[in-house]
Amino acid sequence: MSAVTHPAPLADVQPLTGSQVVVAALKDQGVEVIFGYPGGAVLPLYDALFQQTDIRHILVRHEQAAVHAAEGYARSTGRVGVVLVTSGPGATNTVTGLTDALMDSVPIVCLTGQVPTHMIGNDAFQEADTVGITRPCTKHNYLVKDPADLARVLHEAFHVARSGRPGPVVVDLPKNILMGKAPYLAKAAFAPRSYNPAREPDPRRVEEAVELIARAERPIFYVGGGVINAGTEACVRLTELVRATGHPITLTLMGLGAYPASDPQFIGMLGMHGTYEANMAMYDCDVMVCIGARFDDRVTGRLDGFSPRSRKIHVDIDPSSINKNIKVDVPIVGDAERTLTAMLAAWQRQSNRIDRARTAGWWRQIDEWRKKDSLRFRQNGNGIKPQYAIQRLHALTRERDVYVTTDVGQHQMWAAQHFPFDKPLRWLTSGGLGTMGYGFPAALGVQIAHPEATVLCISGDASWVMNMQEMSTAMQYRLPVKTFILNNSYMGMVRQWQDFFHGNRHAESYMDSLPDFVKLAEAFGAVGLRATKPDEVDGVIEAALATRKPVIADIVVDRAENVYPMIPGGAAHNEIKLSPEEDDGPVKGEEGGMVLV
Amino acid sequence: MAEELRRHTICALVDNEPGVLARVIGLFSGRGYNIESLTVAQVDARRGLSRINIVTTGTELVIEQIKSLLAKLVPVHRVQDLTVEGPAVERELALVKVTGDRQRLVDALRIADFMDVRLVDRTPQSFVFEVTGTSDDLDAFINLVEPVEVSRAGVVAIGRGDTVLGPRS
Ligand SMILES: Cc1ncc(C[n+]2csc(CCOP(=O)(O)OP(=O)(O)O)c2C)c(N)n1
Numbered sequence: 001m002s003a004v005t006h007p008a009p010l011a012d013v014q015p016l017t018g019s020q021v022v023v024a025a026l027k028d029q030g031v032e033v034i035f036g037y038p039g040g041a042v043l044p045l046y047d048a049l050f051q052q053t054d055i056r057h058i059l060v061r062h063e064q065a066a067v068h069a070a071e072g073y074a075r076s077t078g079r080v081g082v083v084l085v086t087s088g089p090g091a092t093n094t095v096t097g098l099t100d101a102l103m104d105s106v107p108i109v110c111l112t113g114q115v116p117t118h119m120i121g122n123d124a125f126q127e128a129d130t131v132g133i134t135r136p137c138t139k140h141n142y143l144v145k146d147p148a149d150l151a152r153v154l155h156e157a158f159h160v161a162r163s164g165r166p167g168p169v170v171v172d173l174p175k176n177i178l179m180g181k182a183p184y185l186a187k188a189a190f191a192p193r194s195y196n197p198a199r200e201p202d203p204r205r206v207e208e209a210v211e212l213i214a215r216a217e218r219p220i221f222y223v224g225g226g227v228i229n230a231g232t233e234a235c236v237r238l239t240e241l242v243r244a245t246g247h248p249i250t251l252t253l254m255g256l257g258a259y260p261a262s263d264p265q266f267i268g269m270l271g272m273h274g275t276y277e278a279n280m281a282m283y284d285c286d287v288m289v290c291i292g293a294r295f296d297d298r299v300t301g302r303l304d305g306f307s308p309r310s311r312k313i314h315v316d317i318d319p320s321s322i323n324k325n326i327k328v329d330v331p332i333v334g335d336a337e338r339t340l341t342a343m344l345a346a347w348q349r350q351s352n353r354i355d356r357a358r359t360a361g362w363w364r365q366i367d368e369w370r371k372k373d374s375l376r377f378r379q380n381g382n383g384i385k386p387q388y389a390i391q392r393l394h395a396l397t398r399e400r401d402v403y404v405t406t407d408v409g410q411h412q413m414w415a416a417q418h419f420p421f422d423k424p425l426r427w428l429t430s431g432g433l434g435t436m437g438y439g440f441p442a443a444l445g446v447q448i449a450h451p452e453a454t455v456l457c458i459s460g461d462a463s464w465v466m467n468m469q470e471m472s473t474a475m476q477y478r479l480p481v482k483t484f485i486l487n488n489s490y491m492g493m494v495r496q497w498q499d500f501f502h503g504n505r506h507a508e509s510y511m512d513s514l515p516d517f518v519k520l521a522e523a524f525g526a527v528g529l530r531a532t533k534p535d536e537v538d539g540v541i542e543a544a545l546a547t548r549k550p551v552i553a554d555i556v557v558d559r560a561e562n563v564y565p566m567i568p569g570g571a572a573h574n575e576i577k578l579s580p581e582e583d584d585g586p587v588k589g590e591e592g593g594m595v596l597v
Numbered sequence: 598m599a600e601e602l603r604r605h606t607i608c609a610l611v612d613n614e615p616g617v618l619a620r621v622i623g624l625f626s627g628r629g630y631n632i633e634s635l636t637v638a639q640v641d642a643r644r645g646l647s648r649i650n651i652v653t654t655g656t657e658l659v660i661e662q663i664k665s666l667l668a669k670l671v672p673v674h675r676v677q678d679l680t681v682e683g684p685a686v687e688r689e690l691a692l693v694k695v696t697g698d699r700q701r702l703v704d705a706l707r708i709a710d711f712m713d714v715r716l717v718d719r720t721p722q723s724f725v726f727e728v729t730g731t732s733d734d735l736d737a738f739i740n741l742v743e744p745v746e747v748s749r750a751g752v753v754a755i756g757r758g759d760t761v762l763g764p765r766s
Contacts, residue, residue: 131616136627140671143616160671194612195671320665323658 018150018178019048022111025154027054028187031082033073033448034058035066039086040126041113044178046084058448058477061469063090065441067097067168068467071106072445075428076403078231080161081445083110088126091172092133096435098168099137103432104254105229107166109157110138116176117145130172139167140195144174147182155190164197165318166229197317201334201342209289209313209330210346214354216287218362219247222270222299225254225431226292226316228424230336235259235424237340238291244347246356248366250278252293253416254431261420267366268375271299272567273413276374276576277366279565282307283573284365291315292336295326296432305572315339374565374578375417383558384534386411386486390418393456393484396541400454402426403446407439407463410492413563415458437466440483444470447479454545457483461511462491464552471524474550482544482551485517488559496562517554526550569595604633604654605680606687606754607664608762612672613639613647621649624666630655634689634732634751644764646674652752677762679754687754691735694746696723705742712738 016024022045026034033056038046049057060066063085070081085094091112101108115124131143140160142153150173157169213219221242227234235258242249242265249259250270259266268275270282282288288310293299295314300306303325312328314321315336322331332339347354377387390411404419405428406412412429421427428446430438443457457464464485474481486492494509518528527549531540537555544551564579611617618637625632633652640648653663660678668676679685693714695705702724709716709726712734718725728738732752739747756762 132619135616135620135623156671164669194674197669318665318669320662320669322665323661327658 015181016184017044017048018147018173018180018182019044021150021182021184022154022173022178023048023052023055024184025151025187026082029080029155029158031055031080034082034084035060035069035073035445036084037063037066037086037090039088039090039113041087041115041175042084042090042111042173042178044175045111045113045173057084058444059473060441061472062467063093064097064437065444065467065470065473067094067101067108067110068435068438068441069445069448069473070108070110071097071101071104071438072405072428072442073449074106074108074445075442076425076446077449078425080107080109080158083108085110085112086126087113087115087130088128091128091130095133095137096433098134098170100430100433100435100438101168102137102139104430105166105225106168107161108168109161110168110170112170112172113178114143114172114174117174118176120174130170134170137168138170141170141172143172144177147177147180150177150182151185152190155185155187156192156195159190159192160195163195165226165316165321198333199317199335199338201315201332201339203342205330205332206339206342206346209332210343210350212287212311212313212330213245213247213289214347214350216247217358218281218284218286219245219359220281220285220288221247221249222252222282222288222290222293223249223255223258224252224291224293225258227255227258227336227340228292230292230317232424234335234337234340237337237344239263241340241344241347244344244351247359248281248363250274250282252299252431253429255293256416256427257421257424260422262422267370269416272301273417273563273565274567275417276372276565276578277369279567279573279576280369281366285310288312289315290328291340292317294321295324297325300325301567301575302570302572305575307573372578377561377579378581379534381558382533384531384537384555386488386555386557386561387414387418388534389484389486389531389537389555389557390414390458392537393458393541394419396538396545397454397456400545401450401452402454402456403428403443403450404456404458405429405439405443405446406457407459407466408434408436408493409460409463410488410496410561410563411458411460411463411486413493414486419458436463440464440467440481441470441473443481443483444473444477444479447481448477455479455481457481459483459485460492461485461487461489461514461517465515468520471521471526471550471552475525478548480548480550482553484544484553484555486557487514487517487554488557488561489514490559492559492561493563499562500568517552521550521552524550526552528552528554530554530556532556600656602654602656603660603680604652605660605678606685606752607651607653607667608677608679608754609649609651609667609673610640610675610762610764611647611649611670612674613645614672617647617672618649620670620672621651621667624670625653625663628662628666630659630663634749636751636753641764646764648762650751650753674764675762677756679756682756682760684757685754686757687731687752688729689732689735689752690727690729690750691739692717692748693726693728693739693742693744694723695726695742696745708738708741714738
């Protein structure tokens with residue numbers, strides 16, 4: 001690393017307060033923006049932030065949203081997102097966001113206020129056992145009890161958040177530590193004590209993997225968000241390797257954008273609502289190359305029916321992700337970029353021995369599956385099909401620098417299916433935790449990081465209201481996020497499962513008493529728009545894109561539409577169901593699968 | 598076979614800081630893994646390191662998971678699976694209380710003598726024995742004397758020969 005000059009010497013002359021040390025460490029770490037909400041325990045830190053101009057603070061309206069906004073910032077830039085909240089309720093409100101970031105490997109440093117050290121354990125006002133509560137939902141957490149540790153802990157928090165499999169780190173800061181004197185330690189002088197994940201792959205394993213890939217007759221690349229986390233260079237290497245091999249590639253929900261969706265070798269997303277061709281290819285392949293994905297249950301379906309005849313290669317930076325759900329044949333622990341670079345080099349050394357004709361039959365089979373056109377939907381009736389709205393949104397924003405966030409439910413799956421991405425870092429969705437309320441605050445974080453970009457939040461009528469207070473944040477900072485609510489007056493995904501698995505009984509999934517979203521937007525000072533017929537969709541999208549203000553576009557869609565294809569819980573990939581018109585029978589839950597979520 | 602359950606003794610060298618034990622235990626309880634015994638004590642005061650010995654039972658996949666999850670914890674420096682990387686010496690200590698009439702106590706004492714177990718506390722109505730050995734040795738003694746109370750320390754273990762589980766330099 002190149003030497004950076006630090007303003008640190010000041011610290012040697014006159015000791016800083018703990019709050020000043022925190023600010024110095026954040027600057028040293030290159031932090032430009034913090035998402036937060038003040039309260040008694042963190043007032044000294046807010047005071048220190050007030051007296052400087054390098055770090056911008058964005059005031060959210062709920063601490064959960066602070067974490068999601070920081071996630072949006074982090075996932076669209078590849079940098080660490082920073083959160084600052086007060087003790088007690090401020091800290092407990094971050095738990096959902098932290099869990100979300102843990103599941104989706106998002107680097108976050110969350111600073112929480114704490115009661116002074118001498119009051120810890122006394123049930124003091126706004127005291128919560130923050131390290132206890134957040135231990136299972138963070139990658140690591142710290143309670144700073146000695147001012148001498150403060151600077152080191154902060155640097156270590158950033159180091160832990162961004163290295164290996166990234167994740168959220170909490171630093172709990174008692175008020176007396178923030179107010180007392182504390183020595184500063186520059187980032188350049190910091191060396192991690194124990195956590196130093198290996199990044200270089202074992203070269204023998206890489207050779208073994210490439211040998212397998214070269215000899216495969218029915219290969220498939222199965223790639224996840226880990227490659228995006230490894231950086232845009234990793235995505236470039238991935239694209240080079242996949243193109244060099246000529247093999248098909250499928251991406252997970254988190255991996256979308258890691259490989260260009262417009263490329264003919266891309267066969268779509270896999271998993272519960274993935275394409276027919278991707279899931280059938282996963283089932284039938286003879287060599288599976290998993291890179292930066294984790295064989296989760298939404299992807300594998302029934303474990304004993306998962307890709308029964310393939311040899312499996314798994315590249316992951318996190319050894320504990322390997323052999324967790326699925327036993328693999330060639331485990332490779334390493335950073336995706338370095339591993340892909342090594343694989344590419346090994347491939348080029350072997351390339352004269354490689355016979356592309358070997359996979360011709362496999363491609364013929366894939367093209368057969370592709371003909372099912374499994375994402376097709378039928379325009380029946382006068383209503384707006386949600387898939388159509390998303391396709392139009394894509395068509396009318398293709399020339400723009402566009403980022404998309406979603407909430408959770410049917411609209412999320414339709415967005416994943418119908419809004420293709422050619423670049424990484426553009427697609428932000430809550431995959432692992434499936435957090436309704438993620439989309440809008442995440443979009444605000446994206447817009448903060450990319451002020452000139454077009455940021456779309458594709459949401460549902462139930463999800464959006466879970467963090468709708470953030471429209472105030474959008475107004476305050478003039479963040480022109482465009483929210484498109486695919487309004488079906490239902491918790492659509494819940495309704496879909498009730499139709500399939502619970503005898504059409506719509507227990508509590510109807511969204512009664514929804515607000516008038518147009519008026520709601522206007523109440524905040526934003527722009528409200530509505531489309532109720534297909535021919536109004538383009539006009540609404542164009543109007544939304546034309547304004548510099550935040551927009552809520554209420555797209556009233558067909559309530560009865562279901563997401564297809566679908567692999568019911570507990571089924572295998574080859575038991576995938578296409579839409580009712582195409583398929584033999586209704587989607588039914590397998591007995592064992594019914595207990596799954 | 599991967600599905601076969603096997604008992605493993607795993608040692609970890611960790612920073613001696615508050616919360617480290619909670620992290621280790623949380624890793625087991627949060628994932629439904631089983632802990633048969635767990636011991637922890639500081640072993641290197643200068644570097645502030647403690648050693649945790651864990652005895653657990655699981656399939657090969659679960660044991661691999663446990664080890665990589667342990668290694669991933671920030672305060673954990675080294676992890677060693679003595680069952681795989683062995684051979685190892687394993688010892689346990691127990692304090693065993695026997696009460697009753699004279700005859701019972703005499704019988705217990707005779708067994709203790711025979712098994713090299715020390716008597717560490719006596720009253721006319723009770724004996725407390727200190728027994729060290731493998732867990733099987735302890736089980737054998739306890740089964741024979743039918744105690745009213747037992748306090749076991751859990752397994753401590755160390756690799757045989759000159760292999761060393763020390764901090765990375
Ligand atoms: C915080 C939270 N609570 C509950 C759920 C369970 N859940 C999953 S999808 C869904 C319905 C979402 O409805 P909506 O936002 O209207 O989207 P739609 O499915 O209609 O597109 C619910 C309740 C969840 N994912 N997150």
